[in-house]
Amino acid sequence: MPPVPTDATTSTLANSPAASLATSQGSRLAQRLQDLGPLLGLILLCIAGWVLNPDFATAANVLNVLTRTAFIGIIAVGMTFVIIAGGIDLSVGSMAALIAGAMILLMNAIGTAIESAYLVVTLGIVFALLLGALFGLAHGLLITKGRIEPFIVTLGTLGIFRAYLTYFANGGAITLDNAVSDVYSPVYYGSLLGLPIPIWVFLLTALIGGLVLNRTRYGRYVQAIGSNEQVARYAAVEVDRIKMLTYVVLGICVGIATVLYVPRLGSASPTTGLLWELEAIASVIVGGTALKGGEGRISGTVIGAILLSVISNILNLTSIISVYLNAAVQGIVIIIVAFLQRSRR
Amino acid sequence: MKSIIRKLTLTAAALTTFAAVGMAPATAAEKVVLGVAIPAATHGFTGGIVFWANQAKKDLEKANPDLKVIVKTAANAAEQANQLQDLMAVSKINALVVFPFESAALTKPVAEVHNKGVYVTVVDRGLTDTSAQDAYVSGDNTAFGKIPAEYLAKAMGGKGNLVALRGIATTLDNERWEAFTGVMKNHPDIKILDAKYANWNRDDAFKVMQDYLTRFKQIDAVWAADDDMAVGVLKAIDQSKRTDIKIVFGGAGAKGMIKTLMDGKDPRIVANVSYSPKFMYDSIKLTAEARLKGEKLPATYIIPSELITRENASKFYFPDSPF
Structure with a gap:
């Protein structure tokens, strides 16, 4: 493995205007401030929440918010890779729903044959992760080998995944059998050292994601492809393989999120994961990753995801604004934060 | 599971209105082509609507050789409007049971079907212009x-x-x-x-x-x-x-x-x-049977919502329905 990259090597490889600009000393400070934009937004929002309702700052509420952020947050970490490499995945919500449904059906089916509920849950989890990776691989193949726009591929699978879930569920809900459900529920409701399990998984995923993106050759290739695919190709980067892998990474992240999601309600229905794709993409972009690809930060994505769930949490904790306007408030906050971290164009 | 044909238990009011008609010998042998336009199964409740519509098709077509039921599900109002046109132009329906996706947006398309002489029963979400419907069946x-x-x-x-x-x-x-x-x-x-x-x-x-x-x-x-x-x-x-x-x-x-x-x-x-999607079944059955006899439905028919407690719960339990 080559040594830790400097900005200089990245920019030679990428040769993008954005990357070379970032190296000039003048804009460095401005860049730092912009990096802090989402964090600043989050802090301001938290202060507002605390003023509006002091219960906002209680440990229980903070843990609630972080736990429910975990699904979108984990997916958003994978989405960061896809978007930095210049792609997009619109199907993640439907994919999560289908994986959840398929996983429940599998666990119910083998639950009658296998004695140990722990083994059933383990098999279910492995199945969910594999299925996620497989869906991601299918996306990657269609996009790189099939040369179809990622927007179209994943728009197609968005419909396909959800339709199959609805079909399996007969339009209703797929519900996990009780015996398995009891063994499985600590995965969402349990805690380790005072922190709920989903928060641990979220942190771990973000940490690994950040390391891979910034400290490995693979991560640098992802950024290079997003900056300028042609140049990356000339630099002998295996563009297709790297891109394909970003979708597999995202698929596995969706699998992880689903593994945490299923024990919460023990069911999957046609409304499961609805609009998660937009929330995940918004987390990534609010967190400072460019939608056109090339640059981005996992830490920003994590903050973006937390920010989005804090908004709706505050709205639920207060009644100063008409419930009819909730979506408007969310929209305004998202735009303000995006303004705070707007990149130099 | 869907193949199990369940004995229909019509609500008491429906029975009194139509039992006599149902027993009379069929005189009008005209074929009834009944279009059913409903929202797609995106929620437990609409899942139930789709289930009961298909159940009605199965039961009624088996019982009445002169009846053809065509079920269409739509994901949004525009798709439903297109389906109404297709039902008219291609399937040549002469009766329609529609669960409008949205009241306002579907009023005009339904009126168009009605103007061409199709008997229209509107379910659940009322049209903004009620002259476009022959009958209205709704939950309470x-x-x-x-x-x-x-x-x-x-x-x-x-x-x-x-x-x-x-x-x-x-x-x-x-x-x-x-x-x-x-x-x-x-x-x-x-x-x-x-x-x-x-x-x-x-x-x-x-x-x-x-x-x-x-x-x-x-x-x-x-x-x-x-x-x-x-x-x-x-x-x-x-x-x-x-x-x-x-x-x-x-x-x-x-x-x-x-x-x-x-x-x-x-x-x-x-x-x-209770607010059971089973009213979809009842609406289709009532419309189909009335049309087969050349009868009309009452202009408005509200299916009452009832309090369900532990004592009467078994009456409302349909284990085969997805909802």
């Missing part, structure tokens, strides 16, 4: 709000703290909410702490309830207003380990909740209110 949204309010007021002894969840901002949700608050006005000691939208969605209801629990230290009862939302509410309460909530009142009679009620598995689930 006022009772859907009123019955839980009356039950909760009584169970709470006329006082205490209550939180409510709302569905999606629609006229249907407003009707239910107005009926609910209308009753609660007579019980000034019951405080409605807040009512937020949770989109008839389990996950959203979970989040909203978690936040209610953070915000309010004493909650006596929850009007979840939908059985899907009640699932999320119960999980959120379980997680918080709070014991102050005595009653969670759902609605619509989803099979899981009815089962819980029947078995007495959860002390917080003590009653429900």
Whole structure:
């Protein structure tokens, strides 16, 4: 493995205007401030929440918010890779729903044959992760080998995944059998050292994601492809393989999120994961990753995801604004934060 | 599972209206082509609508060789409007049962079908111009709000703290909410702490309830207003380990909740209110049978919402339905 990259090597490889600009000393400070934009937004929002309702700052509420952020947050970490490499995945919500449904059906089916509920849950989890990776691989193949726009591929699978879930569920809900459900529920409701399990998984995923993106050759290739695919190709980067892998990474992240999601309600229905794709993409972009690809930060994505769930949490904790306007408030906050971290164009 | 043909238990009112007709010998041998346009299965309730529509097709086509039923499901209002045109032009329907995706947007397309001489029965969501319909069959949204309010007021002894969840901002949700608050006005000691939208969605209801629990230290009862939302509410309460909530009142009679009620598995689930998607089956059956005899339906037919308690729950339990 080559040594830790400097900005200089990245920019030679990428040769993008954005990357070379970032190296000039003048804009460095401005860049730092912009990096802090989402964090600043989050802090301001938290202060507002605390003023509006002091219960906002209680440990229980903070843990609630972080736990429910975990699904979108984990997916958003994978989405960061896809978007930095210049792609997009619109199907993640439907994919999560289908994986959840398929996983429940599998666990119910083998639950009658296998004695140990722990083994059933383990098999279910492995199945969910594999299925996620497989869906991601299918996306990657269609996009790189099939040369179809990622927007179209994943728009197609968005419909396909959800339709199959609805079909399996007969339009209703797929519900996990009780015996398995009891063994499985600590995965969402349990805690380790005072922190709920989903928060641990979220942190771990973000940490690994950040390391891979910034400290490995693979991560640098992802950024290079997003900056300028042609140049990356000339630099002998295996563009297709790297891109394909970003979708597999995202698929596995969706699998992880689903593994945490299923024990919460023990069911999957046609409304499961609805609009998660937009929330995940918004987390990534609010967190400072460019939608056109090339640059981005996992830490920003994590903050973006937390920010989005804090908004709706505050709205639920207060009644100063008409419930009819909730979506408007969310929209305004998202735009303000995006303004705070707007990149130099 | 779908192949099991269930004995239909028509509501009492429907029986008195149509039993005599049903027994009379068929005179009009004209073939009835009945189009059914309904929303796609995107929620437990619409899943039930689709299930019951297909069930009606199966039962009725078997019983009446002169009848053809065509079921179309649409994901949005525009698609439904297109389907209505196709049903007219391609399938040459002479009767239509439509569950409009949206009242206002579908009024004109339905009127067009009606103007061409097709007999139109509108289900659940009324058109803005009622002259475009021959008959209107609907669930009772006022009772859907009123019955839980009356039950909760009584169970709470006329006082205490209550939180409510709302569905999606629609006229249907407003009707239910107005009926609910209308009753609660007579019980000034019951405080409605807040009512937020949770989109008839389990996950959203979970989040909203978690936040209610953070915000309010004493909650006596929850009007979840939908059985899907009640699932999320119960999980959120379980997680918080709070014991102050005595009653969670759902609605619509989803099979899981009815089962819980029947078995007495959860002390917080003590009653429900019916709003069964089975009215889709009844509407198709009533329309088809009336048209086969050349009869008309009453202009408006409200299928009553009933209070479901442990005693009568088995009457509302349909284990084969997806809802």
